[in-house]
Amino acid sequence: MNYLTLLQNMNSEQYLTHLQENLKARQLLDENRNLTLENSSEQDFLELFFLEKLFPKGKRLSAHTVKAYRSDAKTLLTLILIIYIYY
Secondary structure (H helix, E strand, C coil): CCHHHHHHCCCHHHHHHHHHHHHHHCCCECCCCCECCCCCCHHHHHHHHHHCCCCCCCCCCCHHHHHHHHHHHHHHHHHHHHHHHHC
16 A cells, blocks of 8 residues: 555545644754754655645545645745756
């Protein structure tokens, strides 16, 4: 079972607890437990982009949404590479 499938099968409380523990372990939360991407890697940023749960409980991502997310991720990767190369 992949990570995205695991997260889709969690209820809201389980998801929030898991997310907070994961972000804390990766040092992506500030002293007020707010998300901070200041010191995040490109991989952290992209993972958070894909793992963000925006849908109501029980709703699955459609094939079209997954395709759109992948397209957006490619755009983000291209931008990150351009920034990295030129700066």
